[in-house]
Amino acid sequence: MEKYVKILKKNDLKITSQRLIVLQYLDENCIHPTADQIYSDLKINNPSLSKTTVYNALVALQKHGIIQAITISGSELRYDIPHGMHHHFYCKKCGKIVDIDISCPNIKKMSEFGHKVEEIHGYIKGICKECLKKGS
Amino acid sequence: MEKYVKILKKNDLKITSQRLIVLQYLDENCIHPTADQIYSDLKINNPSLSKTTVYNALVALQKHGIIQAITISGSELRYDIPHGMHHHFYCKKCGKIVDIDISCPNIKKMSEFGHKVEEIHGYIKGICKECLKKGS
DNA sequence: TTACTAAATTGTAATTATTACAATTTTACA
DNA sequence: TGTAAAATTGTAATAATTACAATTTAGTAA
Ligand SMILES: [Mn+2]
Ligand SMILES: [Mn+2]
Ligand SMILES: [Zn+2]
Ligand SMILES: [Zn+2]
Numbered sequence: 568m569e570k571y572v573k574i575l576k577k578n579d580l581k582i583t584s585q586r587l588i589v590l591q592y593l594d595e596n597c598i599h600p601t602a603d604q605i606y607s608d609l610k611i612n613n614p615s616l617s618k619t620t621v622y623n624a625l626v627a628l629q630k631h632g633i634i635q636a637i638t639i640s641g642s643e644l645r646y647d648i649p650h651g652m653h654h655h656f657y658c659k660k661c662g663k664i665v666d667i668d669i670s671c672p673n674i675k676k677m678s679e680f681g682h683k684v685e686e687i688h689g690y691i692k693g694i695c696k697e698c699l700k701k702g703s
Numbered sequence: 704m705e706k707y708v709k710i711l712k713k714n715d716l717k718i719t720s721q722r723l724i725v726l727q728y729l730d731e732n733c734i735h736p737t738a739d740q741i742y743s744d745l746k747i748n749n750p751s752l753s754k755t756t757v758y759n760a761l762v763a764l765q766k767h768g769i770i771q772a773i774t775i776s777g778s779e780l781r782y783d784i785p786h787g788m789h790h791h792f793y794c795k796k797c798g799k800i801v802d803i804d805i806s807c808p809n810i811k812k813m814s815e816f817g818h819k820v821e822e823i824h825g826y827i828k829g830i831c832k833e834c835l836k837k838g839s
Numbered sequence: 840t841t842a843c844t845a846a847a848t849t850g851t852a853a854t855t856a857t858t859a860c861a862a863t864t865t866t867a868c869a
Numbered sequence: 870t871g872t873a874a875a876a877t878t879g880t881a882a883t884a885a886t887t888a889c890a891a892t893t894t895a896g897t898a899a
Contacts, residue, residue, distance in 0.1 A: 583846095615848090616848090616849090617848060618850090619851095620848050620849070
């Protein structure tokens, strides 16, 4: 838990138990959860937790680049602690999101366009290995 | 307009005036509009148009790969006729989405993962050239 | 430790994009 | 031209996200 306190302190964010458990949840569950999923799971052991607080915590953490929002599914935001550069694969059948460990060679090229780049997202959509097996 | 009839026919989609004007709108307005934007603009000259029809048309066109949905902004879906392979830049300040003409060298690599790839999206987020000028 | 202030949390209500659905209209085809 | 399947329409429902005001808490300095 001291690990998460350090992260918040480094980013000049006030230390609250709510931010700590959200951060811990994302760190320990690499499932790219939605805000609602985070809320439901944490609510079990933290009955006083409010959903608005989860949203607020996610916004704060995102603003400081500690976590990132993933828009791949289209109907909801999902969250991730980006340990290293990676892309995401979204299975249209089962809705699963998995990490794809490839780096993006386009990052260097981006400077030519004159825009200030802050985030790069690579989304691949299709049918996952497991669903392919089941489907055939 | 015959151009759009052909596209629908080739994809075994029934020819309706609503689908034609949605298709024409996307073809002539490279602004990556939302469903609501498409509806509002077309409603002016097509007062009987229903918003549900716009949604239905977009789903049908997307299912056949004629158009693509862009999830970059997080709060809404935006649509695009992908003439060639390109990525998208989203300005966090003004909300604009512009095409970035780069190809994705990762497409080849994707086969290694065992998933069936159907779509590839490259999203870059930051501050656009124009907003950078204004802001300084 | 205590008191203070700014910021965070909470619960509820509002908003907004999208979907569901049943009635009506239209398309494709014989 | 007649018919069946599919598309359109309008309205109502859903669900993710945001707004907001009251309450609580964190950080800090006396
Ligand atoms: Mn990830
Ligand atoms: Mn585009
Ligand atoms: Zn799957
Ligand atoms: Zn801009």
